[in-house]
Amino acid sequence: MQMKQDIGLVAHRLADDQRISDYDFWRALKNLDNEIYRKAGEHQPIPIEMIRWRAIIKQARSRRGVH
Numbered sequence: 001m002q003m004k005q006d007i008g009l010v011a012h013r014l015a016d017d018q019r020i021s022d023y024d025f026w027r028a029l030k031n032l033d034n035e036i037y038r039k040a041g042e043h044q045p046i047p048i049e050m051i052r053w054r055a056i057i058k059q060a061r062s063r064r065g066v067h
Contacts, residue, residue: 007052011059022066029057 014020032054039046 007055007059011056011063014056014060015063020060022061022064025057025061025064025066029054029061032057 014025032050036046036050036054
């Protein structure tokens with residue numbers, strides 16, 4: 001439960017940070033998705049931090065109204 005709250009808190013802070021553009025969020029999410037896909041295709045372990053950051057970025061984009 002704590003990790004879920006941490007993800008929400010970080011996502012909220014990022015969504016409110018006007019220095020980060022919608023494009024920055026999109027590009028970061030695309031890069032993470034590509035790296036996760038590559039690791040999965042090579043049967044490598046996917047670090048939990050990658051999954052965590054993907055969730056944070058998705059929530060931050062959603063809070064901004066970007067889907």
